[in-house]
């Protein structure tokens with residue numbers, strides 16, 4: 001029995017020492033020798049303080065009282081000690097025992113737990129206070145945690161999510177938690193609708209992997225309505241800036257066609273000179289874009305860029321707008337007179353868009369400004385010197401206008417110093433895919449979308465269309481196609497493309513009666529086309545509640561062309 005007891009005592013991790021009533025060591029187990037560094041030393045039979053200098057066992061023998069759970073340092077470790085007297089049946093002290101336990105590890109573990117608790121409460125504070133909506137699911141896709149921001153965004157409280165499968169909150173789209181759990185890979189920028197109010201969100205999710213094991217998935221959701229609101233605010237700000245400065249540079253002119261590249265090259269070379277430029281090209285080919293780029297490439301780029309749409313302003317108003325007026329020059333003239341656009345552009349550039357539309361009398365005054373480099377305000381007699389670079393643009397056949405007496409030849413020569421001809425898109429259809437991708441990027445920013453490309457079929461359709469409205473029409477077309485796409489769709493396919501002109505005509509023919517058909521047969525081709533054009537314009541005007549800008553955009557024509565057509569068809 002004694003031997004068994006010795007084996008037990010030697011196999012325990014607690015250090016044990018026993019002494020008899022005289023303080024002579026009778027037992028010193030292996031853990032005790034290890035703790036006091038007496039391995040290999042014979043200690044049995046020695047007086048306790050010879051072995052452990054400051055032992056309290058003599059005191060225990062003297063008092064017969066126990067000392068329990070005394071914590072104390074021992075070198076660089078921490079121990080807890082129990083010391084007890086050994087008494088016979090009559091209560092006489094016949095020895096004493098000390099048991100020491102090394103609690104360094106326990107202490108370290110306790111510290112670790114305290115640290116973990118601190119980290120946990122810190123993470124909890126972050127989880128609860130962040131504006132980002134977070135949801136956590138386990139490896140089976142069952143909801144484990146959501147934060148208050150998540151409830152606010154989705155309109156769903158914890159009880160509706162926790163313990164339920166992670167698809168419960170999705171109103172439209174696929175669960176990204178399930179995707180992450182399936183692939184073990186993060187998912188970025190997924191667009192979904194969540195909760196009863198179908199809130200549009202942008203979501204990222206990542207797998208939670210602990211010791212190489214998939215333990216769940218964490219998703220962070222952002223409110224897309226907010227992102228969209230900010231994007232629209234940004235766009236409004238951009239619009240304002242656009243009015244104040246020339247927005248585009250040559251880098252914004254997209255295309256690899258030789259004729260276009262040679263126009264760019266010519267414009268770049270001209271930009272650094274003060275020469276007057278005449279930009280020629282059909283509506284929507286990029287004349288204004290070129291004007292901006294020339295100004296921005298010139299030494300005048302930090303000065304004013306003033307754009308005047310000569311077609312949009314009535315003849316009388318145009319003169320006072322361009323050249324300014326003196327006080328009392330006409331009824332309604334403001335006190336003190338007003339600076340004209342030429343004066344405002346002093347030191348900078350004036351862009352005279354639709355120059356072919358100005359009246360003969362304004363042409364005379366403009367010629368004088370170009371020749372003399374001075375303006376005379378309406379109603380004034382003194383000329384004001386100006387230093388303005390003129391860029392003019394037209395989509396009219398000016399040579400024909402000269403022959404027909406609608407445009408002055410001398411002004412033509414003054415303007416036509418450097419003619420730059422911008423090709424219509426039907427002459428560089430191979431640039432269509434490039435341009436389409438450029439507009440996708442632009443609308444992604446404007447609409448907060450993530451559309452990536454066009455399908456080969458959609459590109460084919462684009463290449464086959466005639467694009468009478470040129471790049472502007474293509475730009476609007478892409479914008480409308482993107483509106484036709486669902487939020488999670490990333491590729492523009494043929495079905496997203498707006499109804500093409502051919503189809504519109506087919507639809508139109510299907511809706512007309514037999515009598516109307518007979519009547520059409522009696523008309524000339526031009527009459528029929530005009531009738532259709534008028535009816536179509538009226539329809540589009542109705543859709544856009546008579547908003548001319550939107551109507552022109554939809555039709556893919558310039559606002560000036562729309563005004564021209566409204567006048568032609570007597571549409572009020």
Ligand SMILES: Nc1ncnc2c1ncn2[C@@H]1O[C@H](COP(=O)(O)OP(=O)(O)OP(=O)(O)O)[C@@H](O)[C@H]1O
Nearest residue numbers: 252253254255283284285286287288289471472558
């Ligand atoms: N080469 C191009 N690269 C990128 N965008 C272009 C290009 N050409 C035109 N655009 C875009 O097409 C639209 C129409 O261009 P712009 O207003 O410059 O045409 P325009 O010839 O001045 O038309 P209009 O004669 O009707 O006033 C603009 O949004 C412009 O940014």
